[in-house]
Amino acid sequence: MTPPPLLEVEDLRVEYLTATGRVRVVDDVSFTVRRGEIVGLAGESGSGKTTIALAILRLLKAPAAITGGRVLFEGRDLLGLGEAELRRVRGRKISLVTQSAMSALNPVITIGEQLVDAIEEHEGVSRRRGLERARRLLELVGLDGARVASYPHELSGGMRQRVVIAMALALEPPLIVMDEPTTALDVVVQRELLGEIARLRDQRGFSILFITHDLSLMLELCTRIGVLYAGRLAEAAPARQLAAAPRHPYTRGLLGCFPELHGAATRLVGIGGTPPDPRHPPPGCRFHPRCGHSLPACHVSAPPRTVVGPDHEVACHLLP
Amino acid sequence: MSPAPLIEVRGLGKTFAVRDGLRTRALHALTDVTFEVHRGEAVALVGESGSGKSTAARVIARLLPASSGELRFDGADVLARRRVPLSFRARVQLIFQDPFASLNPVHTIGYHLERPLLRHGKARGRAAVAARVHELLDSVGLAPAAELARKHPHQLSGGQRQRVAIARALAVAPDVILADEPTSMLDASIRVGVLNLLRDLKEQRGIALLLITHDLASARYLADRTVVMYAGHVVEVGPSALVMAAPLHPYTRLLISAVPDARGSFATPLAARGGAPRLIDPPPGCPFAARCPEVHDRCRRELPALRPVSVSRLARCHLHQPAALSAAS
Numbered sequence: 172m173t174p175p176p177l178l179e180v181e182d183l184r185v186e187y188l189t190a191t192g193r194v195r196v197v198d199d200v201s202f203t204v205r206r207g208e209i210v211g212l213a214g215e216s217g218s219g220k221t222t223i224a225l226a227i228l229r230l231l232k233a234p235a236a237i238t239g240g241r242v243l244f245e246g247r248d249l250l251g252l253g254e255a256e257l258r259r260v261r262g263r264k265i266s267l268v269t270q271s272a273m274s275a276l277n278p279v280i281t282i283g284e285q286l287v288d289a290i291e292e293h294e295g296v297s298r299r300r301g302l303e304r305a306r307r308l309l310e311l312v313g314l315d316g317a318r319v320a321s322y323p324h325e326l327s328g329g330m331r332q333r334v335v336i337a338m339a340l341a342l343e344p345p346l347i348v349m350d351e352p353t354t355a356l357d358v359v360v361q362r363e364l365l366g367e368i369a370r371l372r373d374q375r376g377f378s379i380l381f382i383t384h385d386l387s388l389m390l391e392l393c394t395r396i397g398v399l400y401a402g403r404l405a406e407a408a409p410a411r412q413l414a415a416a417p418r419h420p421y422t423r424g425l426l427g428c429f430p431e432l433h434g435a436a437t438r439l440v441g442i443g444g445t446p447p448d449p450r451h452p453p454p455g456c457r458f459h460p461r462c463g464h465s466l467p468a469c470h471v472s473a474p475p476r477t478v479v480g481p482d483h484e485v486a487c488h489l490l491p
Numbered sequence: 492m493s494p495a496p497l498i499e500v501r502g503l504g505k506t507f508a509v510r511d512g513l514r515t516r517a518l519h520a521l522t523d524v525t526f527e528v529h530r531g532e533a534v535a536l537v538g539e540s541g542s543g544k545s546t547a548a549r550v551i552a553r554l555l556p557a558s559s560g561e562l563r564f565d566g567a568d569v570l571a572r573r574r575v576p577l578s579f580r581a582r583v584q585l586i587f588q589d590p591f592a593s594l595n596p597v598h599t600i601g602y603h604l605e606r607p608l609l610r611h612g613k614a615r616g617r618a619a620v621a622a623r624v625h626e627l628l629d630s631v632g633l634a635p636a637a638e639l640a641r642k643h644p645h646q647l648s649g650g651q652r653q654r655v656a657i658a659r660a661l662a663v664a665p666d667v668i669l670a671d672e673p674t675s676m677l678d679a680s681i682r683v684g685v686l687n688l689l690r691d692l693k694e695q696r697g698i699a700l701l702l703i704t705h706d707l708a709s710a711r712y713l714a715d716r717t718v719v720m721y722a723g724h725v726v727e728v729g730p731s732a733l734v735m736a737a738p739l740h741p742y743t744r745l746l747i748s749a750v751p752d753a754r755g756s757f758a759t760p761l762a763a764r765g766g767a768p769r770l771i772d773p774p775p776g777c778p779f780a781a782r783c784p785e786v787h788d789r790c791r792r793e794l795p796a797l798r799p800v801s802v803s804r805l806a807r808c809h810l811h812q813p814a815a816l817s818a819a820s
């Protein structure tokens with residue numbers, strides 16, 4: 172029998188409660204992360220990626236509210252936990268790396284001490300033992316262990332982001348949620364860091380939920396990918412399958428948006444129009460105003476999820 | 492003889508004074524930047540963060556004074572003149588990365604386009620100006636023009652705002668547009684539209700383009716030639732397709748090896764290590780020596796010159812220069 176997935180997000184719904192009403196920015200999103208997997212969530216800005224990451228860790232603040240669904244972690248629904256239990260889950264079971272985390276490092280405290288603080292908060296270790304752990308964590312992410320004595324401003328952006336990843340690894344959680352972890356970095360640094368993340372994953376066997384707007388990056392790193400559009404999952408598939416045989420018109424369009432480095436420099440078509448305003452989403456399929464294949468049904472009813480292959484689901488009326 | 496290039500940059504240097512404790516030191520943002528942009532040509536300037544791309548663009552647009560070197564526009568020495576003539580400002584237009592920061596939130600889109608038209612005398616009289624504004628909005632694919640002209644920047648998406656920035660540049664009928672990362676803040680599905688718009692301006696109106704980007708694939712998509720910069724030096728120049736397919740300089744090879752590819756799982760290893768170059772007190776020799784997998788003794792002593800390697804290509808690397816030739820120079 173196969174073990175249950177590490178993380179199971181089921182029909183997650185998040186709404187922002189604004190003066191003019193409820194805005195549903197995550198609409199019945201379901202996906203799983205198994206042990207040792209890197210699962211990607213791709214989507215354009217505003218599609219709900221960060222909201223999902225924060226919802227999983229229960230870090231959403233008002234006016235945002237989770238209004239439906241379940242987030243099962245090791246079989247337990249995180250949405251039912253109290254604040255004390257949640258604190259035990261965060262960091263130790265699930266940690267979060269965000270795009271802005273590297274600027275959130277405390278400028279007046281050495282990175283070694285910041286790492287020790289992160290460890291101490293959960294485990295009563297001595298300062299000396301803690302610092303030794305900090306040193307090893309830095310080496311793990313490809314930094315010189317002696318850098319424990321450095322202050323954040325003495326490190327480059329790429330090095331700071333490595334420190335943030337070291338912090339996320341500190342308590343060896345089985346799941347790390349990474350929201351645009353390399354977006355602020357240069358291509359070469361980004362590539363080095365992603366190589367490091369992939370290597371660590373191979374070594375330690377933790378799972379990653381990897382969130383980015385950059386589909387081409389995701390195709391390289393992830394085992395499976397979910398494509399979000401306006402708060403809904405348009406398609407989910409194994410990475411190779413998604414690249415080779417995308418089925419949803421939006422996924423197909425998106426894959427056609429990246430110029431190639433080699434081969435013929437043919438004109439790209441892109442996707443016309445712009446993503447909808449979440450306050451006034453179009454009825455039916457939210458992609459229909461930009462879709463070249465829409466049917467009458469697309470204007471009135473949201474397409475159901477259809478399983479089209481192993482681990483491959485598509486939400487589109489074109490599919491039987 | 493071929494006509495003079497539209498923009499000709501020779502040995503451009505730019506240092507900034509930065510404070511280091513009590514002392515003031517020179518940061519060498521540009522040391523030796525040499526390239527040209529011909530009429531109607533699209534050239535991409537690529538390189539990692541801090542390599543000097545934006546500084547080069549700002550010096551070329553005369554928003555920053557150069558510290559050394561030459562800048563010719565249409566054959567004329569522009570650095571010789573202290574004051575920047577209005578006609579130069581009109582012929583060289585800049586577009587920035589953040590389309591929100593470059594538009595004033597209190598003014599309508601129409602106002603943003605009227606101003607340059609009036610300032611540069613490109614249209615006169617209410618009706619003529621309005622007609623020209625609508626034409627400009629149409630030409631960058633913003634419709635319906637009349638409605639858009641009445642909107643304010645915050646009512647537009649990032650892609651639409653970038654189109655407004657392009658329309659504003661077009662208002663003064665420039666010879667060249669310097670675009671500094673014009674699409675890096677845009678979503679993939681929107682980015683293509685803006686890239687295609689720039690491509691059309693070049694092909695249909697013959698406007699030259701200097702595109703600054705860190706995305707090599709966009710560089711190749713748009714630019715006839717690509718100029719690679721590292722630590723304030725131009726290290727390679729060539730037709731974009733050739734540079735991407737068969738890079739000459741070890742740094743270009745590194746950049747190309749870092750581009751994600753869908754074959755997955757990091758199949759190709761990186762061609763060199765990371766690490767930022769020193770711009771304050773730079774070491775002698777080749778600026779890439781500290782990271783270069785092919786570094787040899789000579790690289791640490793002697794800065795290689797930017798030299799022709801074939802008819803259309805230049806490289807700044809000792810691997811591509813016969814020893815006898817450079818010893819004589």
Ligand SMILES: Nc1ncnc2c1ncn2[C@@H]1O[C@H](COP(=O)(O)OP(=O)(O)OP(=O)(O)O)[C@@H](O)[C@H]1O
Pocket residue numbers: 507508509518519520538539540541542543544545546547705770
């Ligand atoms: N006004 C300034 N004062 C001091 N240093 C500066 C100034 N402007 C730029 N620099 C420095 O000059 C170098 C080149 O900067 P520049 O902005 O041209 O890089 P870039 O290639 O455009 O990088 P990016 O890809 O990050 O935009 C950097 O080291 C930068 O810190």
Ligand SMILES: Nc1ncnc2c1ncn2[C@@H]1O[C@H](COP(=O)(O)OP(=O)(O)O)[C@@H](O)[C@H]1O
Pocket residue numbers: 187189194196214215216217218219220221222223234235449
């Ligand atoms: N505090 C807030 N109040 C109202 N709407 C919000 C708030 N924060 C985010 N949103 C909206 O939620 C949607 C999803 O945002 P987000 O999860 O940040 O997207 P992504 O990370 O994919 O860019 C967007 O439409 C955004 O405007």
Ligand code: SF4
Pocket residue numbers: 419420421456457458459460462463464465466469474486487488489
């Ligand atoms: S459901 Fe209809 S509108 Fe939506 S993607 Fe499929 S065909 Fe297009």
Ligand code: SF4
Pocket residue numbers: 740741742777778779780781783784785786787790795807808809810
């Ligand atoms: S000159 Fe030497 S160090 Fe510089 S790029 Fe060439 S081989 Fe490498």
Ligand SMILES: [Mg+2]
Pocket residue numbers: 220221222350
């Ligand atoms: Mg986000």
Ligand SMILES: [Mg+2]
Pocket residue numbers: 544545546671
């Ligand atoms: Mg720049």
